[in-house]
Amino acid sequence: MKLLRRIWHEFDDRTGIASLWEWVGCHPVPPGTGWWYVFGSATLLAFIIQIVTGIALATMYVPSAAHAYNSLQYISHQALLGHFLRGLHYFGASAMVLLVGIHVMRVFLHGSYKYPRELNWLTGVVLLFLTLGMAFTGQLLRWDNVAVWSVIVGAEQAGRAPVLGKYIAHFILAGDTVGGATLTRFFAIHVFMIPAAIFAFLGAHLMLVLKHGISEPPVAGRPVDPKTYRKWYENLLEREGRPFWLDAAWRDAVFGVAMIVVLVILAVVVGAPHLAAPPDPTIMEAYPRPDWYFLWYFAVLALLPSSLETPVILFGPLLFGAILILVPIFGSKGERHPLRRPWAIGTVILIWVTIGTLCIEGERAPWSPDFNAQPLSTQVVGATSGPVYEGAILFHKKGCEFCHSIAGQGGHRGPDLTYVADRLTPAEMTIRIANGAQLMPAFGGILSSEQLNDLVSFLKTRKRPVPQGNNVQSNAVASTSH
């Protein structure tokens, strides 16, 4: 025992590790920091999980355009615990994106970015973008055909940049098409470049936390005055400061362990994200979709009017970054409590509601045609021969059903046609089908006049069923409404 103590003493003498721990682990934190303060450390913990699971996956993953997909199949279905490990890496990524979002929101709502912690915020903004960069490149390393088309979609977006667009696009593809060099490029970015940048900015972020101390919980009516804040904060810590370890750290520990337990359960129960078809660009049955963290952006690109598309693709992310950078520059002093900053609360609610709604819409993707739409059943059609029957066949064959649904079957790009005859006359239907609209092709050149008639004959029968006994009355209502 004595010997051990002596070794420790000598070790500490040479390294100074005890005083370092004193500085890092036991720095005083202001009183009253509660559960709101756990999200930063939880994000860090999720990042550590990503590092260890990522390194473990890298021992088996083959970063080659030809073999990556097969190595992932092997990891997912054959390697011991591979399915679990991929699942943990995926849910760890989801946790990291979600927690970094909550952390930013907490810091913004508490006004913790104000003097003297502006650089804590700015380094955090960089970390936020780096995290999103990891999320995007990580999905590409799945290297199925969804990943291949996602790279092309990314390159196409970069291609919208004026003058340099084409060059940036070819830089992303690592050539003028997807090929052998494309995957390795994203592998290097995902595994070396962005993590290196995360380490650097994380170091700076944590250094700044230690330098300026954890922000005290905001109190309404106690604004930040840069002239007096530092002195006031130092006094607060001297009077009431508690050592981070363990007065505050226990909450981080409890929340962190709970998070890991949830991630492990998800990894066991749900497991690795699905691998789509092999990365063969000649497989046309492809449904390029981003993972959930970018579904909202997928929705934005589908819903924007075309005139706004290029400006949003090019300036949207820049504007978002610029606003985040300006937050602490223009808001470095004044009230911190959210109740005195109603705009802050409004902004946060608006952002979460917008992103949430767009994610749900992106998941539904009503703008995507339903390629799997099956022919309508005889019961729905209501005829087994004649023009109505022929029209129903055309409705499926000519692709109408990919975008329009009838009786719950079919796509959602265009209006539901279950009761179309209640609102359009046969003449109106004919005009619409023949001429098309902004979101509908003109079928005038595709259908013969006989086919067009059959189709309209079918659509004419798409009426809300009339309750028996009310025939006369409802007919009268229909005729007055016209």
Add this chain to the structure above:
Amino acid sequence: MSTDTQLRNSPPARETLEIATRRRFLTVLSVGLGTFAAGLVGIPLIGFLIAPVVEKVPRIWRPVGPVEQFKIGTTVEVTFVDASPLPWAGVTARTAAWLRRNSEEEFIAFSVDCTHLGCPVRWLPDAELFLCPCHGGVYYENGKVASGPPPKPLPRYPVRVRDGQVEVLTSPVPITTT
């Protein structure tokens, strides 16, 4: 007057000046050498990374099938291999096109990339339309935009007939620029 203030106010001794000059020179030297070394390593490195942008990729004609395989008035998928794929490219070296035979002589090879954001459009032979699975862009059989977000018609690859074979010229992924 304290000694400190005296020292500050008195003209600097020659030695102090020399030290200052020396320090300045050494600063310039060290930073200059550092920059030189960084450039020496960094410039070739950047060159290596951006090589794919500047490198000229050869374009070659790839046969996609005998002429009689394609019926007049039909559109089918044809596949070919990129001009000079890397040996480890695997299936990513492959490219597809939609080949339409309009007449005895005339063939059109459409790119499969939607001009909206590059997703692979699918040909629906019965509907005679190309449909994009991403944001619902639609094109007519001649590649013109029928509806949805695509800003331009489907791009075409050069195509020709040689020795009874239809050939498509390997081409870059069409990028819709502004």
